[in-house]
Structure formats: C-alpha cells, structure tokens
Amino acid sequence: MKLTTHIFLDLLGVGELLENITTVVKDRLGLNPRRDCRQLAGKTAIVTGGNAGVGLATADALLRSGANVVLACRSAERGQSAAKQLAASTGCVGDSGSTVLAASDVDPPAAPRVMVELLDLASLASVRQFVQRWAASGRQLDLLVCNAGIMCPPERVETADGFELQFQSNYLSHFLLANCLVKHQQSLRRQQQAQRRRRGRGGETDCGETTRPLRVIFLSSMTHFGADLATTLADVPQSRTGWHSFQSYCNSKLCTLLAAKQLDRLFVRNAQLAAHGAAGAEAPPPASTMMLQRDVAVAVHPGLVDTFLARNYFKQSVPRPLRPLSDPFFEHLFCPYLLRSPEAAAQTVLYAATAPAAEVGGQYCGTSPHVSKHSAAAGDPVLAEHLWELSAHLCQLGPSELLD
Template identity: 30%
Template sequence: MMRTSQLVTTRSPDAVATVASRDGLPTARPAARRGARWTAADIPPQDGRVAVVTGTGGLGYESALALARAGGDVIVAGRDPARGDAAVAAIRRAAPGAVVRFAAVDLASLASVRAFADRLHADRDRVDLLINNAGVMTPPERRVTADGFELQLGTNYLGHFALTAQLLPLLRRGRDPRVVTLSSIAARDGAIDFADLQAGQRYEPMPVYRQSKLACLMFALELARRSAAAGWGVASLAAHPGVSRTDLLTNGAGPTSAAGRVRALLPFLFQPAAQGALPTLYAATAPGAASGGYYGPHRLSETRGYPTAARIPRQAEDRAVARDLWSVSEALTGVAFP
C-alpha cells in the first residue's frame, strides 16, 4: 500500500487521483484532467494471479473473461453447474489458452459457502483476488435462504461476508491481494433496518434490495479499515456497474416485474454488461485503485460510462452502524474475522 503523502494518477475518465483520507487510508477522487478512458485493455498483466469471481453470467462473466484474457488463473464460482460450465466454455472460446474453471457455491447456503472455502483451502495456497459479484434483485415476494435469511440480504451480502471471512487466510498469502465487493447506485437510498433486518415484518422488494447493497458497500469500507488497522495486507474496494444489461433481473424480479418491463421496453437505458464490469475490473486491477475506494461509471449520475471514483452515500460512512452491522453479520453467519 502506498504512503499517504503520495499522489498517484491513473488512466481513468477523470484521471482518478489517490490521496489521503481522514483515517489515513488511501482514498480516491477525480483529478482535474479529463478525457482519459480506462478500458479492459488497460488491465495490467494478471499472469499467475488467482482470482475468484462469484456469478456465472452478466458482470461476473465479463469480469472473469477480462481477467482470463489478461493471464489470470480464474475460478468462476456459482450455484448452477450447467451455467458455470457454459461460461467457462465461452471464455475459453473467446480467450484460447485461458486458465479458467468452474467451482460450485450457493451463496444462499452457508454450508455451501463453507464447503467451497474448504475445497479452495485444500486446492490452493493463496488467493490474490476475490470479486464478490453474484446477487439477486427484487423478488416480488419474500423468499429465504437455506439458513432462513431474507434472500436478497442473505445472497448479496451475508453469503459474501461469510465467504470473505473464510478465504481471508488465503487472501493474506496473496500477491497484492484485493477484495472487490459489488454495490449498486440503489444503495444511495438504502438504510440498514436493524429492527427488521430480515424484512420479516414488512417486505418491499426494492427497499430490501437497497439495504442489501448498502450493506455490501459498508462491508467493503469496514473491511478496508479493519485490514489497515490489523495489518492484514488485504485491500478492500467497492464498485458498482451503473445501469447495465445483465441477468440480475432474471435472478429475482424477472421480465414481468416493473424493472424487467423497463429493460424490455427501454433497452437503450442499459449499457452493455462488458461496460458495466469496467468499474469492478478497475478496482480489481488498476494500480491507482486504493483500498477503501468506491468506483462506478463516470457519466449521467454514474449510470454509464468509464470507471471513476464514485460518490459514497452519507449513510455508508456511518462507522457506528458499520461496526454494529459487522457484529450482527458475524453472529448470523457464525464466522469471525481474525
């Protein structure tokens, strides 16, 4: 990690600069120069780096493809073996010689997360990159995970929280290890409702989704602070894809929902998944992406464009809530960070 007195500029749409934050962690802000455009072609060589990407389609697929093209040793992790095998086959066709494989994990099951982590510990001596990407969005009725958690909170957030904790020993042995957790512009209007965290009293699809994505962002920021304080040496960053054409809706709301109808009737509002994956890839690979940073598209209120420093919602910076959420999450998942 760089010294906080340094200023580093990178090729980003707003020439993202890295500066010191109030707590001593590096953070990022747009510099004055504009015009640069960071793309997948700017990914540094990833030869030999072990990357775990959750999610077999959409943003997960595009992230895995770009990392494999850059030479990474990529593990595509998802719950559907047929879709996972298809994703791996497509990556190999697009990038001949790619080192990529599928591994089964269902983030809606803590037992599955544990089994996946155990297999990875047995197979690998390190993990260099973890991209917490997979998720579900706005199922019309309340559904629960195998452990009884509300589905969106359980899959989008708690499953990834548990996965990160269980892979932390491998990450600490990684080379320039990073954890990138996917949030959403929906987090801007999110709130952590400790009184009804699992939406058992009242379920509304979009507010519950917003809460799950706010939790993801707060987790990424809190992990960065804890890693810096404890000397874990693991960078933690967050990213969001803006508004992108992915299969997230089909994992939850489906084409008959309001969001699904908007996608079907107004497709021009959604940028391609490969474009939406760029903030994730920037956070995962760019030398100027700093632990504690949050990245998203640069145009139209961060709905589309090229990677730049994203605006962190005020509620995501509430450290007392972040600490409480961390403690509740450890209790719910039965995992503990060292």
C-alpha cells in the same frame, strides 16, 4: 412502507437511470477508457456468479489479461457451459470437470485457466464447503470478486438458513466467503513465512512469494442511498416486518458497501502493524512500500447493466395485463440502448481490481469508472462495525474464525 419512502425510492431509481444513460453515452463514445490489466497476468481470481452477466464479462476480461479464473456458480451445468464459452472466446484452458487446482499444481499453465466450482449463496453451508475445498487446494488467491446477487424478486423468499434471500445472497454469504478466504490467506502467508525462516531467509521480504496482495471487490449499487439500516438493522436479515422488494435490495447493497469499508479498515490496520513489526528486522522494507502492497477491499457500482437480471426486473415493473405491449419495448429498445453492456460494466470492476491501493482502498467506485461519493450511512464506521459484528453472529463465526 410510508408513501414518502415510496416516492424517494422511485426518484432514486429515476436518478440512477439518468446517471446510467450518461455513462452509456460515454461508453459508446469511448470516453471511458479500457483498463491496462497486464499486472493481473498469472494471478488467480474467484468470481461469484461468473457464469452470466457482469460476472461472465468480468471473467472474460480477466482471462484476456492473463489471470486464472474460478467461476463460483450455483449450477455446475451453467458453470461448465460458461467455461466452454470463455475457453472458445479467449483461448484459455478450460478444466473438464470441477474444479480448484490441486496443491501440487502451483505453476500456472502457459495459457490462463478457467475453472468451475459450486457455490450456492443461498446456503451458508455451501459457502463453508467452497472455502474448505479452496483451503485444501493450497492455492494462492489474488482477487475475489463478490459479484453474484438477486434483484427484487416479486415475493419475499426466505433461505433455508432463515434469512431474506436478497440479504443473504447479495451480502451475508459474501461476507462469510470473504472473511473465510482472507483468513485462509493470512494462514497461508504465515506458513510461507515459517518455511522461509527455516530456510534461513526470515529477515527478507519477497513480495512475490509471501506478500502478494489480495484484493476483495464487493458489487454495490447507487441504490444504497435508499437503504434504511440505522433504525431497522435488527430486522434487515429476515425482513419479516413490512417487506418491500426494492427496499430490501437497497439495504443489501448498503451492507456490501459497509462491509468493503470495514474490511479495508482491517487491512489498513494489519498493514500498519506489519510495518511496525518489520521495523526491528534487519533491512526492513519501508512502511510506505508495505502500505502500497497491502490487501485492499473496495465497493463497485457497475451501473444498470443489460443482463437477464435487469431485463426481468424492468419487465416485472409493469402490470401483467400490459406486458404484451411493454415487453418488446424493454427487450428491443430500453435495455439494449439505455443500459450498460456487461463488457463496459466489467471495465469498472477492473478499475477497482487494478487501481493503486491508495486510490481505491475502502472507496465506492462509480460507473465511469472513478471513485464516487456515497451516502452518509455508508461512511459511518460505527454502523459498519455493528453490521460486521452482527454478520459474524449470524454466520456463527467464533472469535478464532473472524477477521480482526
């Protein structure tokens, strides 16, 4: 890696930390208000990596808002432990085993429910298995939070699928998960509409029954400003040439942001087509109403958060001989006081989950929370489409499996 690139990435890290400290001060002073999430009551959410860190805090906040939550975790043991913790702290109903509710269990319980499902993002096969189980359940999905990820491992790791670990765990598997779940959601809606037509109600649109909007949230990062995809996209999935841990992390986070934007473009187009098609129906809903109720994809930067992932990253940034001195500093001072709490970070996720579609659709939401500026590369629709097509190829998605 060029020296200038090293310097830029270092300065980017300093800039992110300074921005984060400002956000922490606002968090502690109560200047970042908590979201009113009553609209999520009775909805169903999947949170990848929901057993720890920001994912666990997000699951906690969703349950307190009345939503049912599926913790999609790599470890069944850690997932069940998190579910018990959430059940104890929120009063929700915890399932004793894995997993997704059966198709016959269509009415949510009086109290929200927390469930656990196995999902290993380092395995595309695991993602497909998860989707198959979800599709078999017949459940409606309202919110997908693509939260889980890996941050700067000390050595390059290649998954069994042949991809660099951060690229697959942070981005590619989430791309496959979101694509397949949205595709299933569309199929489910068509089935519901067909059933309504058979009941002689085809001219009506009941948003509560057939058009409950889906929201997909990808966790990105301010570090996407340090990504380099324009010239190295072909090498990014494997990163065999000149691998650098932090550069690879930056690349993966730009990919998640580009995916959110591309997915939202597809959602907008489909909503416009649906509105145009409804124009010939008797008493069709206004096109503006359909756009307000449309599916939404959005990217979120929760900030530098006090989690095991962040603590481990900062500790490893110091030469090993100095760690006996630096570890206590990071453990007791730097991380607790200069990084955001997971609970505060979850509020940024909830902002993306509940703000109006016109406000956050296809946007990059920063820590405060609010819609923030992103890099020029993140706003490049040609790059986003190229990445989307490459990702479909890497996941071996056929034309009938890929969203369009």
